[in-house]
Amino acid sequence: MKLIMAEVFNSWQGEGGSVPGSAFGRRQIFVRFAGCDLHCQWCDSKEYIDASRVLQWRYEIEPFTGKFEYKPNPASVEDVVDVVLRLDTGDIHSISYTGGEPTLQIKPLKALMGRVKWLGFDNFLETHGGFPEMIKEIADLVDYASVDIKDETARATDDWKGLVLREVESIRILKEAGAKTYAKLVVTSETKVENVRWYAELLKGLAPLVIQPREPIDISQARLMEFYREAARIMGRKNVGLSFQVHKYFNVL
Numbered sequence: 001m002k003l004i005m006a007e008v009f010n011s012w013q014g015e016g017g018s019v020p021g022s023a024f025g026r027r028q029i030f031v032r033f034a035g036c037d038l039h040c041q042w043c044d045s046k047e048y049i050d051a052s053r054v055l056q057w058r059y060e061i062e063p064f065t066g067k068f069e070y071k072p073n074p075a076s077v078e079d080v081v082d083v084v085l086r087l088d089t090g091d092i093h094s095i096s097y098t099g100g101e102p103t104l105q106i107k108p109l110k111a112l113m114g115r116v117k118w119l120g121f122d123n124f125l126e127t128h129g130g131f132p133e134m135i136k137e138i139a140d141l142v143d144y145a146s147v148d149i150k151d152e153t154a155r156a157t158d159d160w161k162g163l164v165l166r167e168v169e170s171i172r173i174l175k176e177a178g179a180k181t182y183a184k185l186v187v188t189s190e191t192k193v194e195n196v197r198w199y200a201e202l203l204k205g206l207a208p209l210v211i212q213p214r215e216p217i218d219i220s221q222a223r224l225m226e227f228y229r230e231a232a233r234i235m236g237r238k239n240v241g242l243s244f245q246v247h248k249y250f251n252v253l
Contacts, residue, residue: 026093
């Protein structure tokens with residue numbers, strides 16, 4: 001079983017805030033997949049979008065050092081498992097599968113998640129949620145999940161509303177399978193409050209929402225709080241939180 005990988009490293013989760021399902025501030029091993037079908041304006045992994053151009057992947061030599069060695073793609077599941085075991089510091093909350101978009105490689109992802117779970121780790125899936133049919137295949141292996149709600153300003157795809165509805169369906173599937181799941185919404189100064197209300201209506205009674213300003217932050221605190229207030233008014237005051245990419249301020253991966 002082969003995967004097109006980007007990188008594997010040991011760090012801590014810098015997103016998610018304090019809503020249920022978040023692993024914010026927890027130590028994780030990040031397994032980043034290459035390849036994504038979307039083209040979000042603020043993507044911070046653009047070098048990995050086209051998997052055919054990612055000829056090698058890197059892995060951290062020692063935990064939390066930022067020192068890497070490289071191997072050619074594709075990688076085997078056992079290659080990745082070996083790196084995960086070498087990077088285990090004994091305080092790992094979960095293994096984060098991120099990207100790119102992990103579910104584009106659903107068969108090797110499922111094999112990897114199954115192997116890692118058998119080894120005693122929890123699985124944390126970070127996904128744009130655009131493929132609910134793929135999510136169904138792995139939902140029973142997921143312990144935690146962060147599912148994007150792609151705002152209109154992301155310009156991720158021509159069918160923006162259809163993507164949002166598929167993302168919400170993925171959240172529903174994960175929740176029904178027992179995964180602790182939250183939705184993440186990246187907002188900008190151009191985000192429309194009526195769209196935030198729509199997302200909140202879709203998520204009401206389903207999953208908590210974190211609102212995260214795009215980096216570098218271009219939105220005022222007043223506008224951010226307006227989004228928060230409107231979402232909380234619909235979803236309930238304990239079901240909304242703020243998220244920031246805190247790891248970037250500490251200059252860690």
